[in-house]
Amino acid sequence: MAEITKEDIRKPENLIYKKTDLLTDKPLSYCPGCGHGTAHRIVMEVLEEMDIQDKTIGIAPVGCSVLAYEFMNIDMQQAAHGRAPALATAVKRLNPDKFVFTYQGDGDLAAIGTAETIHACNRGENIVIIFINNGIYGMTGGQMAPTTLPGMKSSTSPYGRDVHMMGNPLKMTELVAQLPGTIYVTRQAVHTPANVRKTKKAIRKAFENQKLNKGLSFVEIVSNCNSGWKMNPVQANEWMVENMFPFYPLGDIKVND
Amino acid sequence: MKGNEAFAEAAIRAGADGYFGYPITPQSEVMEYLMAEKPHERTGMVVLQAESEVAAINMVYGGAACGKRVLTSSSSPGISLKQEGISYIAGAELPCVILNVVRGGPGLGTIQPSQSDYFQSTKGGGHGDYRMIVLAPSSVQEMADFARLGFDLAFKYRNPVLVLSDGAIGQMMEKVELDEQRPRFTEEEIIKNTPWATTGKTKDRERNIITSLDLDSAKQELHNHALQAKYKLMQEQETRFEMISCEDADYLIVAYGTSARISQKAVDLLRAEGIRVGLLRPITLFPFPTEIISKLADQVKGILTVEMSAGQMIEDVKLAVGCRVKVEHFGRMGGIIPSPTEVVEAMKTKIIGG
Numbered sequence: 159m160a161e162i163t164k165e166d167i168r169k170p171e172n173l174i175y176k177k178t179d180l181l182t183d184k185p186l187s188y189c190p191g192c193g194h195g196t197a198h199r200i201v202m203e204v205l206e207e208m209d210i211q212d213k214t215i216g217i218a219p220v221g222c223s224v225l226a227y228e229f230m231n232i233d234m235q236q237a238a239h240g241r242a243p244a245l246a247t248a249v250k251r252l253n254p255d256k257f258v259f260t261y262q263g264d265g266d267l268a269a270i271g272t273a274e275t276i277h278a279c280n281r282g283e284n285i286v287i288i289f290i291n292n293g294i295y296g297m298t299g300g301q302m303a304p305t306t307l308p309g310m311k312s313s314t315s316p317y318g319r320d321v322h323m324m325g326n327p328l329k330m331t332e333l334v335a336q337l338p339g340t341i342y343v344t345r346q347a348v349h350t351p352a353n354v355r356k357t358k359k360a361i362r363k364a365f366e367n368q369k370l371n372k373g374l375s376f377v378e379i380v381s382n383c384n385s386g387w388k389m390n391p392v393q394a395n396e397w398m399v400e401n402m403f404p405f406y407p408l409g410d411i412k413v414n415d
Numbered sequence: 416m417k418g419n420e421a422f423a424e425a426a427i428r429a430g431a432d433g434y435f436g437y438p439i440t441p442q443s444e445v446m447e448y449l450m451a452e453k454p455h456e457r458t459g460m461v462v463l464q465a466e467s468e469v470a471a472i473n474m475v476y477g478g479a480a481c482g483k484r485v486l487t488s489s490s491s492p493g494i495s496l497k498q499e500g501i502s503y504i505a506g507a508e509l510p511c512v513i514l515n516v517v518r519g520g521p522g523l524g525t526i527q528p529s530q531s532d533y534f535q536s537t538k539g540g541g542h543g544d545y546r547m548i549v550l551a552p553s554s555v556q557e558m559a560d561f562a563r564l565g566f567d568l569a570f571k572y573r574n575p576v577l578v579l580s581d582g583a584i585g586q587m588m589e590k591v592e593l594d595e596q597r598p599r600f601t602e603e604e605i606i607k608n609t610p611w612a613t614t615g616k617t618k619d620r621e622r623n624i625i626t627s628l629d630l631d632s633a634k635q636e637l638h639n640h641a642l643q644a645k646y647k648l649m650q651e652q653e654t655r656f657e658m659i660s661c662e663d664a665d666y667l668i669v670a671y672g673t674s675a676r677i678s679q680k681a682v683d684l685l686r687a688e689g690i691r692v693g694l695l696r697p698i699t700l701f702p703f704p705t706e707i708i709s710k711l712a713d714q715v716k717g718i719l720t721v722e723m724s725a726g727q728m729i730e731d732v733k734l735a736v737g738c739r740v741k742v743e744h745f746g747r748m749g750g751i752i753p754s755p756t757e758v759v760e761a762m763k764t765k766i767i768g769g
């Protein structure tokens with residue numbers, strides 16, 4: 159059998175995977191193994207597959223993904239902490255033919271931005287909200303988030319979250335599913351190839367909903383924060399499966415077709 | 416028309432694309448008028464009652480970042496809530512118009528008119544080194560005029576413009592002449608006139624990013640230098656004021672908005688007594704008419720500033736005057752409008768006799 163050369167591998171017909179052009183060439187600034195990078199990729203792949211790069215406006219949050227606009231090769235706006243759904247509301251209402259999404263962490267979406275999130279959902283803004291829930295404030299160094307699990311350690315709950323003192327974790331996704339304005343509410347993960355495929359399908363569905371003017375689609379991605387959790391990536395994923403998933407069960411919560 | 420209604424109607428006619436607000440006295444008529452007018456039918460303008468002033472100003476950010484003509488209005492406590500958003504808008508260099516129909520503070524204060532938000536309006540309010548162009552109407556006509564002028568200046572400089580009114584002018588009824596309807600921007604005009612706007616990345620251009628963030632200190636400093644250069648240009652090109660009876664004046668009153676109306680009557684009363692007083696009315700509070708006040712300081716024997724506050728604009732007047740002549744403040748607080756005779760008294764006791 160003839161040797162396979164590099165040139166053979168590079169032939170278009172042998173190509174099995176290619177980074178989407180909707181990701182820039184800038185190296186990701188995320189910690190190795192962090193779910194943010196995978197989430198970015200699949201959102202961009204969906205936009206590429208739907209061929210809507212020229213019609214999409216993304217809203218970046220404040221959090222580790224504050225620089226999402228450095229990596230996503232689309233027009234983007236960077237919002238004040240928690241306010242992305244307010245920006246998205248105006249962008250969509252003023253440009254009904256554009257596709258609009260927010261990409262937000264749990265502190266951004268479920269603490270400081272609770273009002274903006276709930277009211278955008280309740281008004282049924284025709285947008286997509288991508289919600290990265292890693293149970294912690296990654297960017298600021300691992301403080302307690304509204305989503306931090308009971309007993310879970312963080313830099314501001316160093317002995318574990320005492321729910322009597324610090325309150326209970328907030329299940330924002332279940333909460334917004336109650337609102338008449340949400341059309342599709344789902345919780346997914348990106349730690350295995352199978353989950354990545356499911357999440358990508360969910361994101362595709364969310365953008366298809368927007369195309370059909372159906373209302374607000376809300377996709378939570380339960381993710382890891384190795385740095386904040388003080389674990390290596392493998393441990394973090396195991397810990398996420400054992401501890402986060404029982405509290406934040408994966409799957410569709412609301413599907414109005 | 417009421418001042419607030421004139422502003423709202425003028426905004427529609429200026430070709431506004433979107434209004435985002437939250438009710439608060441004494442400016443709720445702005446959104447009430449807009450909703451009643453159905454501008455979505457008249458021009459396609461979007462009017463949305465937001466869940467808070469915080470949301471409203473961030474909706475303005477989102478809309479402005481798309482190159483749209485967007486505005487919001489509120490009164491003092493609501494404007495305080497908007498400060499973070501305004502700072503972001505200034506940092507990201509987005510055009511928009513913000514109306515503050517000022518009421519007395521601090522705190523919930525009163526719903527009656529005041530001018531105690533001067534510092535907040537002209538010196539920052541939010542965090543960081545930024546400025547807004549601040550237009551101070553003193554009539555219902557100017558409420559209407561400054562809606563359109565506000566948009567034009569905002570787009571000229573890619574900067575937020577604040578219309579600093581007060582409860583008296585917002586609620587007052589006067590005759591007003593309105594401009595003809597100007598069409599809203601077309602998609603093509605937006606792409607041509609505001610090429611930085613997020614309109615969707617097409618193959619023929621790089622992506623557009625609207626942000627106030629730059630973690631590289633050297634670049635952030637450069638950005639700040641560029642902002643300061645822009646503010647300096649505004650000072651050179653956009654300073655506006657009105658001079659009333661200043662040619663032969665021995666004494667000067669400096670006042671804006673409602674206080675300028677009262678002071679104009681006081682000038683007439685004083686002149687009837689043979690005391691030659693003039694009125695300098697700043698129309699832009701930033702940029703402040705420093706140069707003309709400095710010039711007048713060489714002519715007059717004393718200057719009285721009249722403000723419905725504890726004395727805020729007086730600091731800028733003193734900066735313009737230095738120690739050349741006496742500068743004193745007269746004002747009422749808590750929602751009380753001074754009377755012309757009170758101003759006459761203050762001029763006599765604090766400046767002429769003082």
Ligand SMILES: Cc1ncc(C[n+]2csc(CCOP(=O)(O)OP(=O)(O)O)c2C)c(N)n1
Nearest residue numbers: 220221222239263264265266294295296297
């Ligand atoms: C008004 C305001 N308050 C606080 C902060 C500081 N801050 C930046 S990011 C962040 C938390 C982000 O956490 P999350 O949204 O969960 O995103 P992650 O980094 O975990 O992805 C905080 C509190 C800020 N930038 N602005």
Ligand code: SF4
Nearest residue numbers: 189192222296383384
């Ligand atoms: S701090 Fe956490 S969320 Fe942020 S990049 Fe690192 S692992 Fe990801």
Ligand SMILES: [Mg+2]
Nearest residue numbers: 263264294296
């Ligand atoms: Mg987080």
